[in-house]
Amino acid sequence: xxxxxxxxxxxxxxxxxxxxxxxxxxxxxxxxxxxxxxxxxxxxxxxxxxxxxxxxxxxxxxxxxxxxxxxxxxxxxxxxxxxxxxxxxxxxxxxxxxxxxxxxxxxxxxxxxxxxxxxxxxxxxxxxxxxxxxxxxxxxxxxxxxxxxxxxxxxxxxxxxxxxxxxxxxxxxxxxxxxxxxxxxxxxxxxxxxxxxxxxxxxxxxxxxxxxxxxxxxxxxxxxxxxxxxxxxxxxxxxxxxxxxxxxxxxxxxxxxxxxxxxxxxxxxxxxxxxxxxxxxxxxxxxxxxxxxxxxxxxxxxxxxxxxxxxxxxxxxxxxxxxxxxxxxxxxxxxxxxxxxxxxxxxxxxxxxxxxxxxxxxxxxxxxxxxxxxxxxxxxxxxxxxxxxxxxxxxxxxxxxxxxxxxxxxxxxxxxxxxxxxxxxxxxxxxxxxxxxxxxxxxxxxxxxxxxxxxxxxxxxxxxxxxxxxxxxxxxxxxxxxxxxxxxxxxxxxxxxxxxxxxxxxxxxxxx
Numbered sequence: 001x002x003x004x005x006x007x008x009x010x011x012x013x014x015x016x017x018x019x020x021x022x023x024x025x026x027x028x029x030x031x032x033x034x035x036x037x038x039x040x041x042x043x044x045x046x047x048x049x050x051x052x053x054x055x056x057x058x059x060x061x062x063x064x065x066x067x068x069x070x071x072x073x074x075x076x077x078x079x080x081x082x083x084x085x086x087x088x089x090x091x092x093x094x095x096x097x098x099x100x101x102x103x104x105x106x107x108x109x110x111x112x113x114x115x116x117x118x119x120x121x122x123x124x125x126x127x128x129x130x131x132x133x134x135x136x137x138x139x140x141x142x143x144x145x146x147x148x149x150x151x152x153x154x155x156x157x158x159x160x161x162x163x164x165x166x167x168x169x170x171x172x173x174x175x176x177x178x179x180x181x182x183x184x185x186x187x188x189x190x191x192x193x194x195x196x197x198x199x200x201x202x203x204x205x206x207x208x209x210x211x212x213x214x215x216x217x218x219x220x221x222x223x224x225x226x227x228x229x230x231x232x233x234x235x236x237x238x239x240x241x242x243x244x245x246x247x248x249x250x251x252x253x254x255x256x257x258x259x260x261x262x263x264x265x266x267x268x269x270x271x272x273x274x275x276x277x278x279x280x281x282x283x284x285x286x287x288x289x290x291x292x293x294x295x296x297x298x299x300x301x302x303x304x305x306x307x308x309x310x311x312x313x314x315x316x317x318x319x320x321x322x323x324x325x326x327x328x329x330x331x332x333x334x335x336x337x338x339x340x341x342x343x344x345x346x347x348x349x350x351x352x353x354x355x356x357x358x359x360x361x362x363x364x365x366x367x368x369x370x371x372x373x374x375x376x377x378x379x380x381x382x383x384x385x386x387x388x389x390x391x392x393x394x395x396x397x398x399x400x401x402x403x404x405x406x407x408x409x410x411x412x413x414x415x416x417x418x419x420x421x422x423x424x425x426x427x428x429x430x431x432x433x434x435x436x437x438x439x440x441x442x443x444x445x446x447x448x449x450x451x452x453x454x455x456x457x458x459x460x461x462x463x464x465x466x467x468x469x470x471x472x473x474x475x476x477x478x479x480x481x482x483x484x485x486x487x488x489x490x491x492x493x494x495x496x497x498x499x500x501x502x503x504x505x506x507x508x509x510x511x512x
Contacts, residue, residue: 041498043071043149050261051092051139051172052195052275053232054157057164058134062157065400066090067424067460068143069150070124070432071497088145092129092153095138095197095232123147126399126427126460138232139172140199140261149497152460154399156488159273160481163191166272166382167479168265169488171398175199175259179278181251182301182338183370183385186210186217186238188245189269192276194253196225197232197261204258208235211303212246215336227260234265248340250303250368271374271383274488279387282306284364286356286388288371289444290409290474290489293351296381297374298343300354302367304333310358310365315442316346317353317411322442330359333367351446353411353472375485382486389491391470392419396492397462398475401451407476408447408461412439415469421450421461428456439471463492 054062068090121127123146131137143151153172159165175198184192198204204227210217219240227233237249253262264276280286282305291298304310310333315322325343333339346352354371358364371386398408401423410419422434430452439445452459463473473492480486 039500039502041500043498044496045148046142046144047148047151048140048142048175048199049151049153049172050175050197050199051153051155051170052197052261052263052265053138053234054131054136054155054168055159055164056134057159057162059161060133060136060157060159062131062136062155063400064092064129064131064139065126065154065156065427065458066092067126067152067397067399068123068147069395069397069460069462071149088147090143090147090151092139092141095140095230124432125425126458128427128458138195138197140197140230150395150397150495152397152399152495154490156400156477158479158481158486163269164267164273166274167477167486167488168274169477169490170263170275170277171490173261173263173278175261177255177259179253179262180282180303180305180368181253181264181276181370182279182303182368183276183372184237184249184251184264186241186246186249191267192237193234193265194237194251195232195234195263195265196227196253198227198229198258199261200258201229202258203228204260205256206260207254207256208240209252210237210241211250211252211336211338212243213248213338217241217243217246217249224256227258248301248338250301250338266383266385268383271381272484272486274384276370276385277387277491279368279370280390282366282368284358284366286367286369287353287411287413287472288369288386288388289353289411289472289491290386290476291347291352291354291371291373292375292476292487293347293349293446294375295347295373296377298346299340299372300343300369301338301340301372302331302333302356302369303338304335304365304367306366307335308365309334310367311360312356312367313359315355317355317413317442317444318350319443319445322355351407351409351444353409353444355413373489375487380484382484384487384489386474386489387491389472389474390493391472392463392465392492393494395462395464395497396473396494397460398490398492399460400458400477401461401475402458402477403451403455405478406448406461408450409444409474409476410437410439410447410463411444411472412441412469413472415441417468417471418466419471420464420466421447423450423452424460424462426452426455426457426459430455430459436466441469
């Protein structure tokens with residue numbers, strides 16, 4: 001006779017609230033059916049993020065914006081040892097002994113920390129910090145208690161001149177074990193680095209695979225890359241292969257042990273620089289939201305990681321509905337090969353999104369995808385990237401929005417949807433405001449006029465589905481500089497601020 005006691009269930013529940021692990025089994029390894037039937041959602045109690053080193057430019061100006069959305073349920077879940085009055089924290093710290101070049105600072109000194117700690121003290125109010133120059137380090141950190149659910153950090157870097165000129169934006173990522181980055185390149189005009197950042201106390205080991213238009217690129221030094229605890233390792237893609245330079249490459253990052261945060265830093269000799277964030281997980285249907293209305297060039301890059309080729313229908317979602325781009329109604333993607341297509345004159349003055357769906361709905365083939373977007377012309381051009389985005393299931397937030405500089409794009413690929421959009425208090429001052437927005441099926445809605453009243457500083461935008469179909473979102477931040485239309489686009493990911501766990505009061509009884 002075996003009995004699973006109430007204390008075991010309560011302990012598992014608390015663990016789930018902290019780590020997101022919500023499975024519960026009986027001592028003999030079988031599932032506990034009663035617990036499976038009685039679950040609830042609790043706020044997470046701890047989350048971690050990793051921010052790569054922002055730039056190698058001496059003139060780089062980087063701002064970190066840390067924010068946790070206000071919420072009535074934040075912090076109600078009890079962690080192990082509840083009642084000890086542990087103070088909630090949300091803090092980023094420099095990764096030990098690393099800089100944008102992956103080494104120590106000048107003269108062996110530790111890299112400079114931000115001028116002020118990017119520490120959130122109250123949900124609902126953004127906090128900013130600066131870290132300028134080439135010595136600004138990678139950052140790692142965590143949020144606990146009431147500051148954990150929905151914690152987000154935006155890293156925004158302005159490089160006004162030089163080879164890395166541009167506006168680089170990135171939502172610092174949660175550590176994981178696998179990432180896909182379409183739209184990278186090993187071309188001579190491009191200098192693409194994969195930044196691997198380890199926020200944990202133990203070392204991680206990572207592998208990098210490269211896939212070009214003809215399939216896998218023969219590479220070297222890409223297996224078993226050590227990433228020490230609380231450190232970052234930048235890897236220049238063009239040094240990983242002796243094959244001819246490729247305009248379009250898909251990068252696949254996995255870990256053999258441990259977890260890393262990963263992002264691809266891009267510097268183009270003519271088009272400026274930005275970050276490529278990871279694409280949403282491989283899926284038969286893909287949404288790429290947030291193409292700016294004045295984009296002069298859009299390039300779609302798609303990769304099929306499985307054993308089957310993918311045949312996709314391509315649709316452009318505008319304010320008036322979904323249309324088929326001229327000359328690009330379908331796309332054939334061979335298995336294991338990176339496929340790309342240029343989409344000239346795509347938006348025609350309207351903010352838009354791109355939908356990819358299987359030609360045969362009964363045979364969906366998972367793909368990953370990203371867009372390379374260019375604004376401006378000639379030497380006044382600027383580049384940014386839009387990865388495939390998952391739908392927002394509960395809530396998503398993007399920080400570092402600025403007056404008259406931010407545009408939020410919302411798109412509903414399947415059915416009409418309503419969402420609540422909230423502009424937070426400003427980092428200096430301002431009163432939050434909210435608005436309910438209806439997004440018609442197949443359309444893209446652009447919001448450029450929602451900001452807190454009496455705004456001083458920057459603010460956060462939070463999107464929460466209310467009813468209807470699924471919604472995908474992206475934010476464009478545009479900061480013109482010396483005639484260059486500098487911009488960056490961040491897709492919004494669900495913040496996973498809650499986790500489903502077994503109810504603590506459920507008694508499993510006697511299990512034979």
